[in-house]
Amino acid sequence: MWVVCDFSSGPVVLLWKGNQIRGNMSGKPVLHYANIRGRMEPIRWLLAAAGVEFEERILKTKDDLQKLRTDGFLLFQQVPMVEIDGMKLVQTRAILNYIAGKYNLYGKDLKERALIDMYVEGLADLNELILHHEFKPANEMEKDLANILDKATNRYLPVFEKVLKDHGHDFLVGNKLSKADVHLLENILWLEELKPDVLAKFPLLQSFKARMSNMPNIKKFLQPGSPKKPIVQEKDVPAVLAIFS
């Protein structure tokens, strides 16, 4: 049975099945997550960089997460989950790899893919530190930030500065935009929110950042009103932690 509902964003056709409305006949990917960056943010970035519009179902309470679980939509009972091309994909890497592969952001052959994976995995290690930072207790924040900045400026940023220096190209791999560039930009900008002069010793990363930020899809994603999420406000932390408790 087809039901046409009038939502504020325009008429939407929903498929009524049993006692559940399964949304989204628009064909756009649907992202299921809390209203935070967390593990979904790299996915939002990559879709945006690829010029792919998407919808989001925001989890507000633990019940919202529980419902996804009891509906059998989460293979390992966890989010992120992205509905895309008839699949309900979980596991951040699986989702990112699929998007990168589909939208030609994964290099031209196995060896380029290996380089991209190496860079992305290194950045994912850094990102893992950063994404937890906003949920640290107040008395741990300073030490945590010092550790993040130490790792960023001594282990990760120098690597990417050197990669750009060694080949002199605009992009990290194959002289072409890939998910490695997108993930590097994401992490650079987040680091700058924590310490504005974090790129002081990295001139090539500074020009990389300027170049990447000006690419049309990314420029659009960096505007207010885009799906890009802000850093969580302290007052909202307990509610978010409750979802995942």
Add this chain to the structure above:
Amino acid sequence: MAAKPVLYYFNGRGKMESIRWLLAAAGVEFEEVFLETREQYEKLLQSGILMFQQVPMVEIDGMKLVQTRAILNYIAGKYNLYGKDLKERALIDMYVGGTDDLMGFLLSFPFLSAEDKVKQCAFVVEKATSRYFPAYEKVLKDHGQDFLVGNRLSWADIHLLEAILMLEEKKSDALSGFPLLQAFKKRISSIPTIKKFLAPGSKRKPISDDKYVETVRRVLRMYYDVKPH
């Protein structure tokens, strides 16, 4: 003649074990350089061949690859264990992500205190039997095929077998209640390359012992207490 891949790591499982499994299953012989002293490690660091100053590192096809996932993805792709298209790859990535999370809970196990080992063991068994094994049992049940993806051996099957065996080392009847996984385990274990890897004398590493822990702590100067997950 192509040189064999060379694996740089400690003489133990850790993060390198999944790589050993995948190479072995693909029938690829490899060599190993074991980290044993701090001096050796510092030489490696100074040589600049560890991109993020970490191991695992695998020399393969002229590259010095680091980051476990990057290495595994490359091997899987090269030896046709990564599905036939993007969608099969997505399924494989998803399934490997689950077994990676599960085995990840056991990475720090050798470093835990006796009391924490008991707690962590219970935690991992609970996760395996309530979250992960049911998911893979259902995958096999739904399509009724011998392999997880595409009716063909892939990295996902090899990784799942590794996880199953690891769990059975902690609880010998971990697969009770999962008849399809039991049959799966027998089936995948009897694949010739894997059977060979499971036999004595292969490069498969035993459960990490105190000597391993001592070596890692010494080489990495990792003297802090390791907490359970």
